[in-house]
Amino acid sequence: MSDTNPQACSVRLQSVAKKFGDGPDVLQDINFDAVAGDFVAIIGPSGCGKSTLLRMLAGLVSQNSGQIEIDGSAPGRNSPELSYVFQEPTLLAWQRVAANVELPLILRGVPAARRAEIVQRCLRQVRLGERADAFPRQLSGGQQMRVSIARALALDPRLLLLDEPFGALDEMTRNHLNEELLSLREAASWTAFFVTHSVAEAVFLANRVIIMSANPGCIAHEVAIDLPYPRTPATREEPSFQQLAAKVSGLLRTVEEAAK
Known part of the structure; x- marks a missing residue:
């Protein structure tokens, strides 16, 4: 949903970098703006910092440099209500x-x-x-x-952060829960960031897909998903869905091959 939602919140990341201790950068030069009501899917190879990015948005860990703003405030400092759904x-x-x-x-x-x-x-x-x-x-x-x-x-919540919540489930159950999550979104007002390894899941849920590369983690590509909401099981059979999924898959494959 690209229309601005007054109850959801905006998110801005400017030149964000993160490393742990004396180790290499986990994330580097992350720049991204989400408007209120965006559903942003984050996909990329393992170890590219997807979960770390979510934890920074939640204020659970802090960045080493750059700025993160949620409705103009740093996470954890008068930030809007947020909820975090973990992998388990x-x-x-x-x-x-x-x-x-x-x-x-x-x-x-x-x-x-x-x-x-x-x-x-x-x-x-x-x-x-x-x-x-x-x-x-x-x-x-x-x-x-x-x-x-x-x-x-x-x-x-005004900001919902989901870290591969359906990753351990079978495909049929995952699809049902994807559909239910979008139904819940129709009745509520939140901006969402959703980490996944599934291209089909990312394209079905989101209006924007971020493709990250690794070593260090950064945003390599963004794909706008212009499929109309509400989305139904039939959406997955539409040529436009399949074309977008193929585009995201191709970009992800390029990122993964470059990391080898």
């Missing part, structure tokens, strides 16, 4: 589904009555309203990731 569901095994979704609301100090309302709404949104009393071990991998997404959305 990271659910508390001893807590029921509802309690897992409720946890960030407790930490935020949301009143109990309001928490219950939010938890019920978020679980309904991810089609798990009837599993509120289940334990994580009683859910499939896809259902556990739905709980993780519900927990992230409970905070009503």
Whole structure:
């Protein structure tokens, strides 16, 4: 969605570089602007710094040089509400589904009555309203990731960061969750950065795809995905989708071959 969304947030990275200790640069000269409401997919070879970039946007690690701004503020300094969805569901095994979704609301100090309302709404949104009393071990991998997404959305984020959340799932489940994520996006207001190794996933979800190269990590290419929203399973069969996927695949292959 390229239209500016007043409730989502803008993101700016200017000449950003990152290294750990005395090691080589992990990221170098990262320049990128995302407008409010953008869905940005990040793809590239392993070790190119995709997850590090996400962690910097979240304020979990700081850059060595350059500037990162979220609605004009540095991450962690009066930045807008954000949520982070990790590669694993990271659910508390001893807590029921509802309690897992409720946890960030407790930490935020949301009143109990309001928490219950939010938890019920978020679980309904991810089609798990009837599993509120289940334990994580009683859910499939896809259902556990739905709980993780519900927990992230409970905070009503303006920036949603997703680090390969569906990477461990089979293709059919991944496709279903991609479709559900876009349905949730239609009803909410957030800017998204989504790390993936799947070209098809990147093209299906995003309106912009960043292709990164490695050693050090930098933005090698950007592809605009001008497929209209809402996107459905039929979108994947359209010639325009397949052409865009082929374009991204070709650029990614060029980046990977250059790194050999």
